[in-house]
Amino acid sequence: MSKKNWGETFLKTGLPLEHLALSTLVEAAWVCMPKYEYERENREGKLAWFEVDLVAKTPDSSRGNLNLLIECKYHDEQRFWFFLPCNTEDHLAQYNALSAGGDLEADPNVLHYAPYVPLQRMKGHSLISLAPKSVWGVNVSRVGTREENSIQEALDQLGFAFVPFCLEWLYSFCQYTPEAVVLAIVTTAKLFRLRSDIGTIAAIRNASGPEDIAEQMPWTWCYYAPREQLLRHNHDEIEIWRRRHTRVHFAGLEDQLAELWSGPHWVMVVSIDHLRSASDAVRNTFWHLPKDFGPNRRLKRAVEGFASSRRARPQTKTG
Numbered sequence: 277m278s279k280k281n282w283g284e285t286f287l288k289t290g291l292p293l294e295h296l297a298l299s300t301l302v303e304a305a306w307v308c309m310p311k312y313e314y315e316r317e318n319r320e321g322k323l324a325w326f327e328v329d330l331v332a333k334t335p336d337s338s339r340g341n342l343n344l345l346i347e348c349k350y351h352d353e354q355r356f357w358f359f360l361p362c363n364t365e366d367h368l369a370q371y372n373a374l375s376a377g378g379d380l381e382a383d384p385n386v387l388h389y390a391p392y393v394p395l396q397r398m399k400g401h402s403l404i405s406l407a408p409k410s411v412w413g414v415n416v417s418r419v420g421t422r423e424e425n426s427i428q429e430a431l432d433q434l435g436f437a438f439v440p441f442c443l444e445w446l447y448s449f450c451q452y453t454p455e456a457v458v459l460a461i462v463t464t465a466k467l468f469r470l471r472s473d474i475g476t477i478a479a480i481r482n483a484s485g486p487e488d489i490a491e492q493m494p495w496t497w498c499y500y501a502p503r504e505q506l507l508r509h510n511h512d513e514i515e516i517w518r519r520r521h522t523r524v525h526f527a528g529l530e531d532q533l534a535e536l537w538s539g540p541h542w543v544m545v546v547s548i549d550h551l552r553s554a555s556d557a558v559r560n561t562f563w564h565l566p567k568d569f570g571p572n573r574r575l576k577r578a579v580e581g582f583a584s585s586r587r588a589r590p591q592t593k594t595g
Contacts, residue, residue: 284352293350293548294329297462300551301344306332306559312345314440316509328437332555336453339563340394342387343457344544344555345441347430351465354418356486357427357545359410359469362499381409383565385541386497387456388438390446392528394454396566404497404542406557410469411499413545416486427461431500431543434459438540439513447517453569458558459500460544462551467493494550497542510537 286292298308309331318324330346351357379385384393386403415423438459446455468490474480483489514533546554 288350290348290350293348293464296548297348297551298330301332301555304552304555305335307335308332312437312441314437316436328433334559340567341453341455342559342562343455344460345434345457346460346462347433349426349430349461349463351463355415355423356466356468357413358416359413359496361469361472362409362411380541387458388442388539389454389456390442390532391454394567394569396568402561402565406561408469408493408496410496413498430461434543435500435506435540436509439510439536442536443513443517458544459540460546462546462548464548467496467547469493495544495546495554498545500540500543502538
């Protein structure tokens with residue numbers, strides 16, 4: 277095996293891409309943790325452990341904390357990712373768009389918050405406007421053939437990890453600042469989105485490459501349509517959480533759990549060469565969204581008071 281072939285084979289393990297993504301984010305002042313594991317049913321209906329490649333978190337800030345839950349996908353230079361446009365609400369309706377919060381493009385449906393949503397402008401579209409919107413990607417080779425769909429595989433990895441991650445990491449009631457999460461796929465593949473003005477089969481048939489019929493994107497927001505299996509998985513995870521937290525009650529909890537059940541809605545899909553600029557844009561936009569953290573401080577004090585009363589309660593002797 278030549279040295280060149282060894283390098284390409286090593287790249288296919290995905291490890292170098294994961295390392296590069298982590299290094300890029302650490303350099304941009306994100307705090308990173310490799311791997312997040314969660315349990316769900318596999319295709320045979322048996323419980324199995326799965327993992328997502330990377331978790332990145334903004335440093336603690338009075339402007340709010342943001343987590344990126346990241347899956348990495350390596351592809352050689354002979355393949356690219358091709359998406360369909362998703363320019364209007366009608367496009368979303370065609371793909372079974374589902375949300376407990378109404379406007380799917382509003383900031384609360386791009387960010388996923390817990391234990392409550394502190395955004396003051398609930399109808400703003402600040403985050404979704406950062407990149408083109410797309411839906412339903414496929415892997416395509418340079419000669420035009422469809423490849424195994426690793427895009428859907430990555431979307432599913434994140435989609436099924438979403439509720440376990442949020443319930444495990446974000447419903448920590450002892451933080452002054454509630455945390456938000458955005459899902460992301462980082463890839464070496466070039467990203468293309470079919471142009472909306474391509475209206476004939478002939479135009480596509482005569483294309484010599486994706487550049488003739490599509491726009492290349494540094495990154496995109498890809499809509500992730502929920503499926504029955506995912507909704508069932510989310511429901512089961514939420515019910516397990518309920519049974520373990522029977523004493524937790526606060527205004528808005530049911531709405532938040534409903535949002536978790538129907539989500540996630542959007543996933544960042546970004547070329548590794550543009551990860552720094554895309555993550556900076558999302559973080560800076562997130563930090564500048566007007567927020568009110570007051571209710572979370574009251575919740576924190578209530579939880580601390582409950583914990584103190586439990587510790588101070590006299591223990592009843594038995595036997």
